[in-house]
Amino acid sequence: MEINCLFCRIVAGQIPATVVRETDTTLAFRDISPQAAVHVLVIPKEHYADVATLTQADPALAGDVLGTAAVVAETEGLLADGFRLIFNTGQFGGQEVFHAHAHVLGGEPLGPMRSR
Numbered sequence: 652m653e654i655n656c657l658f659c660r661i662v663a664g665q666i667p668a669t670v671v672r673e674t675d676t677t678l679a680f681r682d683i684s685p686q687a688a689v690h691v692l693v694i695p696k697e698h699y700a701d702v703a704t705l706t707q708a709d710p711a712l713a714g715d716v717l718g719t720a721a722v723v724a725e726t727e728g729l730l731a732d733g734f735r736l737i738f739n740t741g742q743f744g745g746q747e748v749f750h751a752h753a754h755v756l757g758g759e760p761l762g763p764m765r766s767r
């Protein structure tokens with residue numbers, strides 16, 4: 652655990668979150684500032700700064716994050732109409748919290764992938 656990491660502190664139960672799914676290795680909780688009707692974050696419980704670092708260090712754990720994201724998409728009712736899975740990474744990717752996380756977005760049409 653990284654003492655100053657917001658998501659490590661959520662894993663440790665030091666900061667509250669609305670958890671929608673937990674596995675041995677992952678945690679899924681609602682984004683505090685939702686950008687769509689459904690907006691859930693999926694994280695590895697172990698700290699990695701971003702998805703590239705995570706995947707290079709522990710590909711099986713990266714797979715666990717994808718697996719939990721898929722189950723969340725199903726339990727949130729997103730499979731029929733579709734959803735978006737985003738890993739913002741680094742400065743150009745707009746990453747703000749440097750603990751790897753997937754955004755699961757859906758529940759309404761999401762528009763173009765990016766705006767200019």
Ligand code: AMP
Nearest residue numbers: 668681682683684739745746747748749
């Ligand atoms: P990113 O810009 O990809 O690093 O996304 C970080 C996300 O974390 C943003 O969508 C924030 O709204 C979300 N966030 C920040 N603090 C919390 C919190 N305490 N609980 C849940 N989500 C949070």
Ligand code: ZN
Nearest residue numbers: 656659698750
């Ligand atoms: Zn962390």
